[in-house]
Amino acid sequence: MRKIPQQLIPLAVLFIVLLGVLVVARQLFVPKTFGDLGHYRATAVDEVAAQPAAYAGYRVCLDCHDDIYQRKQLSSHAGLACETCHGAAAAHATGESDQLPTVPRGRDHCQLCHGYNSARPTGFPQILSNMHNPGEACVKCHDSHSPRMAKGNGECSACHQMIANQKAVSSHMSLDCTDCHTVPIDHATQPRVVQALKPNSEETCGKCHARGSSAGAEVARIDMAEHGGRYLCWECHYPHLPEAKL
Numbered sequence: 001m002r003k004i005p006q007q008l009i010p011l012a013v014l015f016i017v018l019l020g021v022l023v024v025a026r027q028l029f030v031p032k033t034f035g036d037l038g039h040y041r042a043t044a045v046d047e048v049a050a051q052p053a054a055y056a057g058y059r060v061c062l063d064c065h066d067d068i069y070q071r072k073q074l075s076s077h078a079g080l081a082c083e084t085c086h087g088a089a090a091a092h093a094t095g096e097s098d099q100l101p102t103v104p105r106g107r108d109h110c111q112l113c114h115g116y117n118s119a120r121p122t123g124f125p126q127i128l129s130n131m132h133n134p135g136e137a138c139v140k141c142h143d144s145h146s147p148r149m150a151k152g153n154g155e156c157s158a159c160h161q162m163i164a165n166q167k168a169v170s171s172h173m174s175l176d177c178t179d180c181h182t183v184p185i186d187h188a189t190q191p192r193v194v195q196a197l198k199p200n201s202e203e204t205c206g207k208c209h210a211r212g213s214s215a216g217a218e219v220a221r222i223d224m225a226e227h228g229g230r231y232l233c234w235e236c237h238y239p240h241l242p243e244a245k246l
């Protein structure tokens, strides 16, 4: 028989000691009902069931806030449960406590979902916080239970909604469509007969962004002759969302 390699002996001792510790630990620390219902502690079911429910579910809110629910279901926030924004409200809903649910009026809250994040799906409505009406509460303009804003007939956004929405969240949000487009009044009623024009000269941009322009000091100035080389401004900047990098 070959000699057992010397280092195996301490290893075997260590193995036996660890095995012993495991057996003892199992006796001492594994709860009694472990394994009765599979890989769980059977008493955990009763313990969890005995905890007071913190969330009530949206159906309970209907009893008293039906009007808000109806409005929300017709809006793009239809998929959000009340308690997603107002927090756990079971105590309030049962009337057992005069503690009211939280009302998240801060900008931070809306931005959990709407702050710009390149990982979000394309088309999900997002804003750049430092540009979208900075400093003002979202709920000043948006109804959180029906966040889309009403639009008048004949406004450009009634037909060009995508463009209007993009502009509204860009650094060009304060501009009117007609700052850049020449639009005959009848375009709004007969758009295919009476055409609106797209800018055909870089001067459209230059009247605000050229070095000597009379626009406010907060508007970034560029050298019209140098900047962008031989390309047109809108070959690099989408005019309705002009920031070159987000």
Ligand code: HEC
Pocket (backbone or CB within 6 Å): 056, 057, 058, 060, 061, 062, 063, 064, 065, 082, 083, 086, 089, 090, 092, 093, 094, 095, 100, 101, 102, 103
């Ligand atoms: C039994 C009726 C009842 C139910 C059910 C109920 N509420 Fe209310 N809720 C009220 C009343 C009444 C008030 C107004 C209390 C006040 O102004 O003092 C109120 C106020 C609120 C407020 C405003 C708090 C504030 O600070 O102004 C929120 C938010 C609210 N409820 C959310 C919910 C949610 C979410 C649910 C469902 C989980 C719910 N409620 C279920 C009766 C109810």
Ligand code: HEC
Pocket (backbone or CB within 6 Å): 058, 061, 065, 068, 069, 072, 077, 080, 081, 082, 083, 084, 085, 086, 103, 104, 105, 139, 144, 145
């Ligand atoms: C997207 C987040 C959000 C969701 C979802 C939401 N709320 Fe609100 N809720 C708010 C905010 C923000 C306010 C404060 C509005 C303000 O101050 O103008 C508010 C205000 C309220 C108020 C105070 C009264 C009022 O109308 O201003 C009640 C009551 C209320 N919510 C109940 C509900 C119920 C019931 C649901 C579900 C059907 C719900 N909310 C869903 C964000 C939300």
Ligand code: HEC
Pocket (backbone or CB within 6 Å): 075, 076, 077, 079, 080, 084, 085, 109, 110, 111, 112, 113, 114, 123, 124, 125, 138, 139, 142, 143, 144, 147, 148
């Ligand atoms: C838990 C996530 C969540 C929160 C918090 C939230 N929203 Fe929304 N919001 C959504 C979803 C989802 C949509 C629908 C997106 C879609 O249609 O693809 C939406 C849509 C919108 C729209 C687009 C409306 C339209 O019809 O084009 C606006 C504006 C908006 N929310 C504003 C707000 C404001 C203001 C707040 C804070 C009071 C807020 N949201 C809080 C998830 C959220």
Ligand code: HEC
Pocket (backbone or CB within 6 Å): 107, 108, 110, 111, 114, 124, 125, 126, 127, 129, 132, 133, 136, 137, 138, 139, 140, 141, 142, 147, 148, 149, 164, 165, 166, 168, 169
């Ligand atoms: C001064 C008014 C005002 C304030 C304050 C404001 N918004 Fe808006 N917001 C608008 C207008 C106007 C639009 C464009 C009209 C529309 O499509 O509803 C818009 C559009 C949006 C859109 C839709 C963009 C799209 O792609 O459809 C979202 C999302 C949005 N706002 C979220 C917010 C959030 C979040 C806040 C707070 C951090 C906020 N808004 C504050 C006026 C405001």
Ligand code: HEC
Pocket (backbone or CB within 6 Å): 154, 155, 156, 157, 158, 159, 160, 177, 178, 181, 183, 187, 188, 189, 190, 191, 192, 193, 196, 197, 198
């Ligand atoms: C009643 C719906 C409607 C309204 C309101 C409207 N438009 Fe239009 N617009 C259209 C349609 C439809 C076209 C496409 C016309 C075509 O292809 O012949 C168009 C085309 C345009 C074009 C030209 C696009 C191109 O590719 O040449 C511009 C620019 C434009 N609109 C800007 C505006 C502006 C700015 C306003 C607000 C002052 C406005 N429109 C209001 C429906 C509308």
Ligand code: HEC
Pocket (backbone or CB within 6 Å): 156, 157, 160, 163, 164, 167, 172, 175, 176, 177, 178, 179, 180, 181, 198, 199, 234, 235, 239, 240
């Ligand atoms: C900063 C100047 C500027 C503003 C403000 C502006 N546009 Fe434009 N728009 C342009 C330019 C430049 C083009 C041509 C883009 C191109 O050819 O690639 C254009 C193109 C368009 C087109 C053609 C389709 C497209 O997406 O290229 C439509 C429609 C349009 N604009 C509508 C609008 C409406 C509606 C508004 C207001 C909500 C608006 N524009 C605000 C500069 C502007």
Ligand code: HEC
Pocket (backbone or CB within 6 Å): 171, 172, 174, 175, 179, 180, 199, 204, 205, 206, 207, 208, 209, 215, 218, 219, 220, 233, 234, 237, 239, 242, 243, 244
């Ligand atoms: C009526 C004045 C006006 C016109 C016309 C105008 N802009 Fe602007 N532009 C602004 C304002 C105001 C801002 C926001 C302040 C800033 O960031 O400089 C802005 C911001 C920008 C920015 C973002 C700057 C940054 O901070 O990253 C770019 C890029 C831009 N504009 C390009 C254009 C292009 C391209 C055109 C022509 C299609 C144009 N602008 C026409 C007023 C104008």
Ligand code: HEC
Pocket (backbone or CB within 6 Å): 202, 205, 206, 209, 220, 221, 222, 224, 227, 228, 229, 230, 231, 232, 233, 234, 235, 236, 237, 244, 245
């Ligand atoms: C070849 C692509 C290209 C063309 C063409 C172009 N730009 Fe830009 N522009 C950029 C890039 C990239 C940036 C960002 C540069 C940076 O932040 O350093 C920028 C930045 C800007 C800024 C912001 C400058 C600042 O200091 O924040 C303005 C305003 C602007 N461009 C306006 C215009 C106007 C107006 C035209 C047409 C005369 C134009 N651009 C043509 C690529 C272009």
